Amino acid sequence: MKRRLYGPEHEAFRETVRTFLAKEVTPHYEKWEADGVVSRDAWLAAGRQGLLGLAVPEEYGGGSRTTTASRPCWPRSSPAPASPASPSGCTTTSSART
Numbered sequence: 001m002k003r004r005l006y007g008p009e010h011e012a013f014r015e016t017v018r019t020f021l022a023k024e025v026t027p028h029y030e031k032w033e034a035d036g037v038v039s040r041d042a043w044l045a046a047g048r049q050g051l052l053g054l055a056v057p058e059e060y061g062g063g064s065r066t067t068t069a070s071r072p073c074w075p076r077s078s079p080a081p082a083s084p085a086s087p088s089g090c091t092t093t094s095s096a097r098t
Contacts, residue, residue: 020049 056062
């Protein structure tokens with residue numbers, strides 16, 4: 001059954017996220033879990049790819065996407081369940097330890 005909720009732009013965005021996760025997240029996931037923190041380089045790479053600040057207005061450097069527009073990618077594309085050390089579902093929070 002073909003989904004009608006999401007259009008081609010959503011599918012393109014999902015593919016961008018899948019590619020990013022395969023290249024920048026999956027190879028490092030176990031180390032981040034062991035360290036309890038995602039590397040700064042991963043967050044910088046996500047920012048360069050346009051995957052952070054999706055709901056922030058464009059005039060402030062964000063993507064001006066609604067939450068619904070960005071939702072189709074993260075949960076289904078994650079390499080492992082979301083955790084404090086995983087960017088898979090936590091893109092609005094910092095991974096810094098307190």
